[in-house]
Amino acid sequence: MKGYLKILFFICCWGTGKAQQSPGQTTQKPNIILFLVDDMGWMDTSQPFGDSAMALNHKFHTPNMERMAKEGILFHQAYANSVCTPTRTSLISGMSAARTHITNWTAITPNEATDFKDDQLTAPKWNINGLSNIAEQNTYLCKKPLPQLLKEAGYFTIHVGKAHWGSLGSGGxxxxxxxxxxxxxxxxxxxxxxxxxxxxxxxxxGKTTFNAVPDLQRFYGKDTFLTEALTQKAIAAMNFPVENKKPFFLYLAHYAVHMPIQPDKRFINKYLAAGLDPTEAAYATLIEGMDKSLGDIMHYLKEKKIEKNTVVIFMSDNGGLANAGRGGARNTQNLPLRAGKGSPYEGGIRVPVMVRWPGVVQPGTRTNSYVSAEDFFPSVLEMAGIRLNTPVDGISYIPVLKNPAMVKNDRPLLFHYPNRWTSNEDEGYAWSSGMRYGKWKLVYLMKQQKLELYDIEKDLGEQHDLSKSDPQQLKELARLMTAELKRKGAQMPVWKSSGIPVAWPDALVK
Amino acid sequence: MKGYLKILFFICCWGTGKAQQSPGQTTQKPNIILFLVDDMGWMDTSQPFGDSAMALNHKFHTPNMERMAKEGILFHQAYANSVCTPTRTSLISGMSAARTHITNWTAITPNEATDFKDDQLTAPKWNINGLSNIAEQNTYLCKKPLPQLLKEAGYFTIHVGKAHWGSLGSGGxxxxxxxxxxxxxxxxxxxxxxxxxxxxxxxxxGKTTFNAVPDLQRFYGKDTFLTEALTQKAIAAMNFPVENKKPFFLYLAHYAVHMPIQPDKRFINKYLAAGLDPTEAAYATLIEGMDKSLGDIMHYLKEKKIEKNTVVIFMSDNGGLANAGRGGARNTQNLPLRAGKGSPYEGGIRVPVMVRWPGVVQPGTRTNSYVSAEDFFPSVLEMAGIRLNTPVDGISYIPVLKNPAMVKNDRPLLFHYPNRWTSNEDEGYAWSSGMRYGKWKLVYLMKQQKLELYDIEKDLGEQHDLSKSDPQQLKELARLMTAELKRKGAQMPVWKSSGIPVAWPDALVK
Structure with a gap:
């Protein structure tokens, strides 16, 4: 259990850190594409991430994801935070949301906490304006986020799509x-x-809100779906570095498949014909449009003959929506996973992740190694041959890419959410911490002052709480979670009645 | 008079043209900055463009323009079209507006002619959606505009500010x-x-219109003036090519000093103290903010030690506003020049132009050579060492930069405006053609069916119409203007009563 202690973490201190070329790095740096999908669940694909295809896999058509799985490595135990901004800020900072204090999604306009009103608990003073590299902001977290480090190492860095790192007026x-x-x-x-x-x-x-997407004037008035427009722009943006033989980093973060769930008419008929209700049919078209984009990007790489020197990373930023707004009964959209976006149960945090890296990754492999959002930062830097002097929370998964059988899973993965998302409070949709450690999963429901324990290997759906039957394991994990939270400087919500913060999880097992 | 015939023009045919490196080009291509101001008049600066400082020069504070004049070459006879889109499309296509048929400003939304309603005349079918490189558009004019050619030659091409090459949905x-x-x-x-x-x-x-400026989210809610925000973004954008030792082309096109004439509070007090009315004081702050931007850009070049290998071109896109909306009486804002933006008189088309190019341009020089908007295309290409196989209307002014005394001024400069701008029809603000040729200026007022002739060398303010006293010169120039219009495939407005196009100017002197 103490294996994870070997890994040293320090407080983020990029100000003094320097990006360096790895001495062993060849001059031919690989291009890196981070293909990030929004709100895509672990089951929202015809490519099974479970041991075999399950019911929901048959609902979707994602041939390009299937192709990617055949050509790369699939992480079936990949994790993100349960809502988007924390995952996105972890991705480019390498830091746990528990440490960045960006634990909830950020509002468009500044200085607005997005927490849903609650009678009993108040959210802590988290960084409600999100990530910034601007000293004047109250969120002065990092001088050198991932794209900055890549740019300094000679990468041509391209952002396409949803950013959502901070509120308007912030550096983020x-x-x-x-x-x-x-x-x-x-x-x-x-x-x-x-x-x-x-x-x-x-x-x-007259109708424009802050959610109007900028920069796509070329497509106004045309029947081009947003996913397609972003793909075309991403391809156009890659042309410059490709033609100039510069390594590039493309962060293609689709707005799909987030609400509003609007049908992409290129794909809608077959889903309606398959009997899906209109919302779920529309949702499936968002998925297929995203998959087509993945295919178009891979086609471009081949066409430009840079396929072999380009890493493609596929990821979603949190679990699939299951709380409200989808077709069908609530909390069924990620089955067999429990709950969805916003929840510490697997449906909220387990996400599809694949990596395609010709020459490094053995095609068609699958690993049991778990990874978390903050691991992408050191991993991408290692791909680019950049060594950081200052440690971060994340750990590079490059060794796993090279040897998928090398599974440690001996460090805790923390999903800390001292916030309230929506009106619903069931299924952990408010005030929770989750932790994976080995085969175990601990869930801390703060408002209920309750700990739950699951054996994920045997009980993927988190249906059998072992907290009563295995009190010793519960105690050990509660202490581990407490240590992790404290070490990262995590904030806890406060009881309105007393003004006292919610107890650390180990208080429940003393 | 026939000297200009030596210059061969052909129909635009970039599709078959290829950009090539000039054999004599060194590997060290210069960076090129085109600093374009919107609606800035020839007199809107403390740097005199006339032979000496005149009244309006004392109204403005533009120390950085003064510095640029000391360090570069000043064209006091530089011309643009009388409204913005035609100038901007000529700049990046090398083609006369008479040929592109983009003769008026383009609306934000597509398929909307912007011509003001007229009882007697109808505008021709000009390219109301502006420039496009998209075959599906009705404005398929050029496959390779200036930035594309520069990019293909290895330039890092940056656009900051106002584009206005075409309507929403168009490639432009x-x-x-x-x-x-x-x-x-x-x-x-x-x-x-x-x-x-x-x-x-x-x-x-709730208030957002199509005129809301995109991409500046970082500055929302802050007291950053648009000109300043664009400057900061431009400087940030230059960092990548500078750090990667790539030559760059920065097209920094300020929205200033176009309406709305809003005061920049950093500068307003001194203009109010000087007794300017609030509108003119605000206008002067737009000018000074623009001048500060020029200074900041030049400071950046020095700081990065790239000053010596960077060409800076200063230009405005048309004459200063004098028709309506300014302080003081109409048509006084560009004195001694006559009229203003929208008019074929000098106030509408004569613009401040300077070029700073260390090692090539002799500091503090001034040339009598005239230049026109379409000349910037071949000039910038020549700076970049790019040779075009296909000719354009414009002529490179590089020889003049190297030898300011080399003045030919033996080709006609055409300013064709078969359109109506506003409700005002005085001073040529509708349905006009202008032409400079040598010392002469011919003005064709179509609706009035009138030709006017001026000797610009003696009569800068166009107060003495010589059409009656020099009928022979009038005839020659009317024929020349007609030949020029026909050769460029110019369109003429149509009489509503008869459906017949307006007569070519030579019909008035037969």
Whole structure:
């Protein structure tokens, strides 16, 4: 259990850190594409991430994900935070959300906590404006986020799509401020006003909100779906580094498949014909449009003959929506996983992750190694041959890419959410911490003052709480979670009645 | 008079043209900055463009323009079209507006002719959606505009500010579509909704119009003036090519000093103290803010030690506003020049132009050579060592930069405006053609069926019409203008009563 202690973590201190070339790095740095999907669940694909295809896999058509799985490595135990901004800020900072104090999604406009009102608990003073590299902000977290380090190492860094690292007016609201050379359509918005070119993606005077997607004027009034427009722009943006033989980092973060769940008419008929209700049919078209984008990107790489020197990383930022707004009964959309986005149960945090890296990754492999959002930061830097002097919370998964059988899973993965998302409080949708450790999963429901224990290897659906039957294991994990939270400087919500913070989880097992 | 015939023009045919490296080109290509101001008049500066400082020069404070004049070459006879889109499309296509048929400013939304209603005349079918490189558009004019050619030659091409090459949905509405690697704040809008960061540059849900400036989220809610925000973004965008030792082309097209004439509070007090009325004081702050931007850019070049290998070109896109909306009496804002933006008189088309190019341009020089908007295309290409196989209307002014005394002025410069701008029809603000040829100026007022002749050398203010006293010269120039119009495939407006196009100018002197 103490294996994880060998790994040293320190407080984030990029100000003094320097990016360096790894001495062993060849001059031919690989291009790196981080293909990030929004709100895509672990089951929202025809490519099984479970041991075999299950019911929901048959609902979707994602041939390009299937192809990617055949050509790369699949992580079936990959994790993110349960809502988007914490995952996105962890991705480019390498830090746990428990440490960044960006634990909830950030509002478009500044200084607005997004926590849903609660009678008993108040959220801690988390960084409600998100990530910033600007000293004047109250969220002065990192001088050198991932794109900045890559840019300094000679990468041409491209941002396309949803940013959502911080509120308007913050440094994080502008991807170019975080080291991206090119920014297309990224701002502080968390979802598009409209996916439709016919609706100018929301840019309609009189109706325009802050969720109108910028930078896609070329497609206004046309029947180009947002996912397609972003793909075309991403491909156009890659041309410069490709033609100039510069290594590039493309962060292609689709707005899909986040609400509003609007049908992409290119794909809708077959899903309606398959008997899906209109919402779920529309949702499936968002998935298939995203999959087509993945295929188009891979086609481009082949066409430009850079396929072999380009790493493609596929990821979603949190679990699939299951709380409200989807077709069918609540909390069924990620089955067999429990609950969905916003919850510490697997449906909220387990996400599809694949990596395609010709020459490094053995095609068609699958690993039991778990990974978490903050691991992408050191992993991408290692791909680029950049060594950091200052440690971060994440750990590079490059050794796993090279040897998928090398599974440690001996460090705790923490999913700390001292916030309340929506009106619903069931299934952990508010005030929770989750932790994976080995085969175990600990869930701390703060408001209920309850700990739950699951054996994920045997009980993927988290149906059998072992907290009563295995009190010793519960105690050990509660202490571990407490230590992890404290070491990362995690914040806890406060009881309104007393003004006292919620107890650390180990208080429940003393 | 026939000297100009030696210059061969052909129909635009970039499709078959290829950009090539000039054999004599060194590997060290210069960086090129085109600093374009919107609606800035020839007199809107403390740097005299006339033979000596005149009254209006004392109204403005532009120390950085003064510095640039000391360090570079000043063209006091530089011309643009009388409204913005025609100049901007000529700049990046090398083609006369008479040939592109983009003769008026383009609306934000597509398929809207912007011509003011007229009882007697109808505008021809000009390219109301502006420039496009998209075959599906009705404005398929050029496959390779200036930024595209520069990009293909290895330049890192940056667009910052006002684009206004075409309407929403057109290829021209997206600078990245025209060969810019980076686009910041450029779209189809012709002026900003607001210059104020406090007003999010217009991005205020419920109030947002199509004139809201995109891409500046970082400055929302802050007291950053638009000109300053664009400058900071431009400097940030230059960092990548500078750090990677790539030559760059920065097209920094300020929204200033176009309407709305909003005061920049950093500079307002001294202009009010000087007794200017509030509108003119605000206008002067737009000018000074623009001048500060020029200074900041030059400071950046020095700081990065690239000053000596960077060409800076200063230009305005048309004459200063004098028709309506300014302080003081109409048509006095560009004195001693006559009229202003929208007019074929000098106030509408004569613009401040300077070029700073250390090692090539003798500091503090001044040339009598005239230049026109379409000349910038071949000039910039020559700076970059790119040779075109296909000719354009413009002629490179590089020989003049090297030898300011080399003045030919033996080709006609045409300013064709078969359109109507506003409700005012005086002073040529509708349905006109202008032509400079040598010392002469011919003005064709179509609706009035009148030709006017001026000797610009003796009569800068166009107060003495010589059409009656020199009928022979009038006839020669009317024929020359007719030949020029026909050779470029110019369109003429149509009489509503008869359906017949307006007569060519030579019909008036037969």
């Amino acid at each position: 609201s502008d991807p170019m401020n975080l080291g991206f050379v090119v920014n297309i359509a990224g701002s502080s918005l968390g979802h598009p006003q409209s996916y439709y070119g016919e609706q100018n993606f929301g840019n309609m005077p | 509405s997206d600078p990245m579509n025209l060969g810019f690697v980076v686009n910041i704040a450029g779209s189809s809008l012709g002026h900003p909704q607001s210059y104020y960061g406090e007003q999010n540059f217009g991005n205020m849900p």
